[in-house]
Amino acid sequence: MKRVGIIGGGQLAWMMGDAAKQLGVELIVQTPSHLDPAVSIAQDIVLADVDDVHGTEILAQKSDIITFENEFVNLEALAVLANQGVCFRPRLTALAPLLDKYHQRCYLRDLGLPVPQFFALEQPENIPSIIAHLGFPLVLKSRRHGYDGQGTYIIDDAASLEQIIEINQPRNTAFLIEEFIPFQRELAVIAARSVDGEVVIYPVVETQQEKQVCRRVIAPADITPEQMDVSEAIAHKLLNSLEVVGVFGIELFLTAAGKVLVNEIAPRTHNSGHFSLDACETSQFEQHLRAVCGLPLGNPALQCASAVMVNLLGYEDSQSDYQNQRQQIATIPQAHVHWYGKTASRPGRKLGHVTVLLNQHNQTAACEIANTIENIWYSG
Incomplete structure (x- = not known):
């Protein structure tokens, strides 16, 4: 019987429960709370945040394979475990180009896949030239950890753009700007x-x-x-x-x-x-x-x-x-x-x-x- 460790205990892991039973697979879940959905379907749990590498070390000891329910992970730290023989599927090299949305855009573009025009917002002095190129409306996205609309903004004017960047400044949020696709x-x-x-x-x-x-x-x-x-x-x-x-x-x-x-x-x-x-x-x-x-x-x-x-x-x-x-x-x-x-x-x-x-x-x-x-x- 395969033992599959899942990093993340939300509904995506929970919905693997019935399939795991049919396939004769044991699920072990790393998640921070006893109240998370997948706790109810797991054979075992590791109570730890998804980016807690010590928790993942424990998960690895209990599992044959580790997979992911979400992408809010520390790839550099997990790479140490991978080098020690821990089996991650998908492999960490498959995740590496995708977790930062600017890097993801670059990967897709370099692969020849069609994407909207985009720019990394690294230097504030570059904003006027980006606006001049894209025009309004435009889309501002957090490069990491955005989902379900969090960290994504449709921007209609320069004042709104400056305001959102300023609000996020204390968190050192890195942004991507891209064209708005109607x-x-x-x-x-x-x-x-x-x-x-x-x-x-x-x-x-x-x-x-x-x-x-x-x-x-x-x-x-x-x-x-x-x-x-x-x-x-x-x-x-x-x-x-x-x-x-x-x-x-x-x-x-x-x-x-x-x-x-x-x-x-x-x-x-x-x-x-x-x-x-x-x-x-x-x-x-x-x-x-x-x-x-x-x-x-x-x-x-x-x-x-x-x-x-x-x-x-x-x-x-x-x-x-x-x-x-x-x-x-x-x-x-x-x-x-x-x-x-x-x-x-x-x-x-x-x-x-x-x-x-x-x-x-x-x-x-x-x-x-x-x-x-x-x-x-x-x-x-």
Whole structure:
């Protein structure tokens, strides 16, 4: 029986629980709190922050392989363990170009993948020339540790840019500036690569965001075969170049001219792939465990015509488990409610998600179902 250590104990690790049972895999989780979701599915836990290398040393002693639920790790410190023979999947060299968003942009550009124009904000005196080149609006991003819209700002004027930089100055936040893409749609694709180099790709999906936080995912995306091919080719090229073992999430822009650009790479399972738990033959979580354990990859195909996934986001500070809303949502035909078991709600926090399977590929119907779910959820 393989023992897989997971750095991170949030919902992404929690959702590996059922797949681990099916595959006969033991999960050991490194996470800072007994209250974190994945504690309930782990055979053992190491109570430590995800960047606590001593905690990872203990995790390594209990595990055959170590993988990642999030990317907030200290790669330099983990490299010492890797040099001592600890098996990380994906390898640290696959993560190294991706954790800093400026370095990630450079890697993608140098690989020949299409990305927005971007600049590192290293010298304040360079700001006027960057503004002159990009114009407004533009996008300001923290180079490290940004997720779910945190650390990402849409900037409309020079005064707002100066204000945000000044607010973040005490934390010495490093920033990336890039052009604002007036996209037609946001897309995403989940891809997995095995130890032997086999790559499988899930259907390209449309993601619908609000304040840079994912609200909905529609699978498959309503795009042309050519746009689908381009998206899949990006996934193949990226995973093979990095020699990834495991699942990656790739966020994309579809421009008004029909061009596909890479937005960001998540070196792990991803919110845009949650629909796969109920809609695909092999979920992204089972696929990730298969890959890191050296097992054959599973079939990523949809088992229904289409699916819509809606995130259940916190909208208040509360200790409620929202059972009434969840029960109402569960009565929707072919709805599957996944509740992460978090003990506290706060605005924007991901508390769960719902996937509804559809018998036809109909964008309008998918959006209507998503509206119904959100009306129940946010009605309180």
